[in-house]
């Protein structure tokens with residue numbers, strides 16, 4: 001056997017040998033996790049106000065916004081919207097307070113935006129996704145003014161799952177909103193599913209101007225004045241872009257789109273782009289006969305369910321603490337694994353990222369970035385009836 005294998009190796013052309021060598025996975029990069037707090041249950045989103053206050057605002061899925069100031073969790077929540085929300089199941093629930101973003105002029109106007117799940121009385125709806133504007137209290141910068149609430153958008157949700165829920169202001173000062181396909185499985189709502197149905201906000205990334213009443217549609221959105229198409233749509237064919245972020249360097253929008261049963265993917269979101277769902281799942285056909293594959297934008301990366309179960313999109317690292325990580329897209333999976341991507345043509349190259357000091361069984365819910373560009377990972381640590389949530393800062397190993 002040994003001899004046969006040697007002979008087989010000898011028969012390989014030098015180029016094939018080289019190819020085999022370059023396919024050998026690189027050893028994982030390492031970063032260390034530095035605990036910031038383990039007192040926020042289900043931390044699913046983090047945002048910074050851009051006012052130089054060195055504060056990070058963390059959404060607890062159950063309905064509270066918490067402040068981390070100079071690395072310390074503040075004892076009082078910034079805002080509590082739990083009383084307005086649907087009742088969140090203590091076990092698994094994809095509904096809740098899922099997103100936060102600060103107005104680009106927050107420092108002068110005090111406005112910020114939340115995405116959360118509220119009850120709906122509409123027939124066929126499980127709940128509504130609400131995008132609401134609030135203002136900070138004029139008396140206390142660490143408190144929101146609850147009475148300042150203004151409804152920006154309401155989106156009916158046919159099922160409890162696949163709600164997207166991330167909010168981010170782009171370099172153009174418009175608000176981007178990620179919305180899942182409406183849930184269930186296989187994008188089962190309507191004749192073509194929601195991802196490819198342009199008459200619904202579901203399965204999309206939207207782009208709106210929050211300075212309208214209640215908002216306005218930017219004139220350069222890709223589908224403005226197209227009959228039967230919702231003009232708020234920026235990109236479509238997404239199954240559940242749970243977390244997305246703008247790269248502080250290139251200004252590109254990255255999204256982690258959660259897959260069905262086989263493939264998780266990372267997309268760079270461009271104006272008017274069709275990201276394939278439910279025609280494709282990652283690079284693979286799902287209902288391939290339903291569309292023209294050549295018109296779809298492929299992910300820059302996918303991994304299968306041997307590696308993970310549900311992607312948690314992250315950030316391109318633009319900080320200073322970990323020089324080796326600069327320019328790499330850092331992301332993870334609900335199963336606790338994490339990776340980075342570096343540009344390599346249409347398909348980026350993935351490498352495992354080892355999080356030194358991570359608790360066993362940790363689930364990666366989200367990632368965060370502070371004003372200096374340093375990264376955080378937001379996790380849940382299951383422990384029977386007493387699960388914990390934690391926020392860790394990524395530091396040099």
Ligand SMILES: [Ca+2]
Nearest residue numbers: 275276277282
């Ligand atoms: Ca896709």
